[in-house]
Amino acid sequence: MNEHPASDSVCPPVAGTGDGSVPRAPSDDPGEDEARGEVGVGPWPGPWPEGDHYDTELLAEGDRRNVVDRYRYWRREAIVADLDTRRHPFHVAVENWSHDFNIGSVVRTANAFGCAAVHIVGRRRWNKRGAMVTDRYQHVHHHPDTEALVAWADERGLPLLGVDNLPGAVPLETYPLPREAVLVFGQEGPGLSEEARRVCRDVLSIAQFGSTRSINAGAAAAIAMHSWVRAHVFGQRLPGPVPDTGGAPTPTTAMP
Numbered sequence: 078m079n080e081h082p083a084s085d086s087v088c089p090p091v092a093g094t095g096d097g098s099v100p101r102a103p104s105d106d107p108g109e110d111e112a113r114g115e116v117g118v119g120p121w122p123g124p125w126p127e128g129d130h131y132d133t134e135l136l137a138e139g140d141r142r143n144v145v146d147r148y149r150y151w152r153r154e155a156i157v158a159d160l161d162t163r164r165h166p167f168h169v170a171v172e173n174w175s176h177d178f179n180i181g182s183v184v185r186t187a188n189a190f191g192c193a194a195v196h197i198v199g200r201r202r203w204n205k206r207g208a209m210v211t212d213r214y215q216h217v218h219h220h221p222d223t224e225a226l227v228a229w230a231d232e233r234g235l236p237l238l239g240v241d242n243l244p245g246a247v248p249l250e251t252y253p254l255p256r257e258a259v260l261v262f263g264q265e266g267p268g269l270s271e272e273a274r275r276v277c278r279d280v281l282s283i284a285q286f287g288s289t290r291s292i293n294a295g296a297a298a299a300i301a302m303h304s305w306v307r308a309h310v311f312g313q314r315l316p317g318p319v320p321d322t323g324g325a326p327t328p329t330t331a332m333p
């Protein structure tokens with residue numbers, strides 16, 4: 078079986094727990110953390126470890142950040158540098174014409190899945206709620222319009238692949254995702270803009286079976302990025318033709 082890529086974390090001695098158990102990173106819910114009585118790790122017990130990557134303030138006062146154990150007590154720059162050695166070659170772009178609340182969630186997921194960079198297209202300011210400060214460890218580029226994103230991608234030979242359930246979209250589930258590409262997401266309401274649709278090599282839809290027209294962009298981005306991970310980290314092969322849904326509604330496509 079494949080080892081999970083994130084399972085190689087090296088954990089420093091556990092501060093504060095006293096029982097040698099692995100400290101748990103804070104959850105997204107501060108109330109839950111409070112109820113558990115644990116948020117990150119306390120001051121490093123005993124003699125400090127050596128290494129430029131350690132942050133003396135964190136060693137002295139404890140590390141309450143939302144980082145995996147491998148990075149406990151590391152300086153932020155050292156974490157970014159380490160991630161840079163093993164980021165995956167896919168990018169994601171999100172349209173930001175109306176301060177979409179999903180963007181923070183897309184950034185967080187991009188960080189979790191080792192995405193090379195996130196591209197914000199449109200307004201420079203984006204809604205960070207939902208990012209849970211993961212943007213500090215993630216490369217985030219801004220492009221004022223679709224044209225600028227296309228120029229950036231063209232320079233690097235990266236195809237743009239739209240993700241939306243528009244008429245003419247092809248199923249993500251059976252699409253051979255390239256290793257190097259930019260996955261482009263639209264926003265709540267309008268979905269992918271006309272300009273974005275025009276410049277994308279293909280638009281990929283995620284199969285739905287219920288009554289809603291769409292899932293939210295944050296969820297769609299997570300599914301699409303994980304499809305890339307399954308294909309290129311775990312080498313999972315694509316299924317054949319779309320299977321019979323066994324009487325369930327057939328996948329739906331949103332009307333324009």
Ligand SMILES: C[S@@+](CC[C@H](N)C(=O)[O-])C[C@H]1O[C@@H](n2cnc3c(N)ncnc32)[C@H](O)[C@@H]1O
Nearest residue numbers: 240241262263264268269283291292294297331
């Ligand atoms: C809430 S959707 C809105 C657009 C949608 N086409 C509609 O007609 O309602 C916002 C974004 O989420 C992503 N999305 C939502 N559902 C999707 C699906 N089933 N397949 C692919 N992308 C989806 C797309 O990136 C889309 O632009």
